[in-house]
Amino acid sequence: MPSSSKQAGLPGSRAPTVSIILATFNRLHYLRSTIASVFAQSLHDWELIIADDGSGEEARAYLQTLVDLPRVRLIWLPHSGKPAVARNAALRAAQGEYIAFVDSDDLWLPQKLEIQIASLRRRAACGWSQTAFVLIDACGSAIKAMPPLPDGWILEKLMKAQTSIALPSVIATRALVEHVGGFDEELTTCEDYHLWWRLAAQSEIDCIEEPLTLVRRHDEHYSDDITCLEDLRRMLEKVWRSRAASNLDAVLQERRAKVAAALARSHALCRSPLRVLVTLLSSAPYSWRYGKWWSGAVKSTAQAFAPQRVLSVIRKYRSPSRAKSGARA
Secondary structure (H helix, E strand, O other), rough: OOOOOOOOOOOOOOOOOEEEEEEEEHHHHHHHHHHHHHHHHOOOOOEEEEEEEOHHHHHHHHHOOOOOOOEEEEEEEEOOOOOOHHHHHHHHHOOOOEEEEEEEEOOOOHHHHHHHHHHHHOOOOOOEHHHEEEEEEOOOOOEEEEOOOOOOHHHHHHHHHOOOOOHHOEEEEHHHHHHHHHOOOOOOOOOOHHHHHHHHHHOEEEEEEEEEEEEEEOOOOOOOOHHHHHHHHHHHHHHHOOOOHHHHHHHHHHHHHHHHHHHHHHHHOOHHHHHHHHHHHHHHHHOOOOHHHHHHHHHHEEEEOOOOOHHHHHHHHHHHHHHHHHHHH
């Protein structure tokens, strides 16, 4: 059972404006900077709820130093390996009007909360918000500034993968998050993506074009491509079964077909022919209308079953033509 270092909901206590949800597991070399960026916020009316997913001794020792700070609450959990489990534990303890999310390796600029919440309060139709963000490397150097983000009703753009939402850029009203049910604990990955889809089906999103969030990319992320694609396929199946966006059925089915083709190719790269066949056969009933699924099916089947020597010869003779087509693009 999870244990909390402080009691929630004390009589007479005033709820903070925003509850900050931070799920963590080790990665202490990033965690310190993340928490420092929270304490550097120009808006001070917040509570930080840290849900620790069974970290090791070093990280736990650091977190223990935060226990007595007035705006920090610790929830100690047995290790599950599922961020959704940790985040939901923190959500259940949250008391703020708004919920903000931050990962244990990302950073906020100092005015992030202040600007974002002020904008949300000006736009009554929006129950959630995102900021622009910059990708940074393990050392904190900028890799890429992401393109401008859309606002308003964005569910169709999410379905078509035309926009990307970074978890630490999001703030939502607690009422909206509770209405859609928080994170799906059946998913190991894509649990945040699934939540964005459900929020987008219920409310317009407010967008802050200023890049107030820094999202770190490094080699210590917990999931691999196949796990992500499997969970994405599972998530899309849940959305399809829910009929929550029946007006976008054609868009959803095409996305499911593309994900199935990508998963088959990933299994082929791992030389797992049985998994290639299972993926293709199970997705065929909803994918056979889409040309990209067929091309992916042919390529992945050939790659999975052809002898390695044959594949090497094919790649050798295809390389010049690829170079020419790349020059023409």
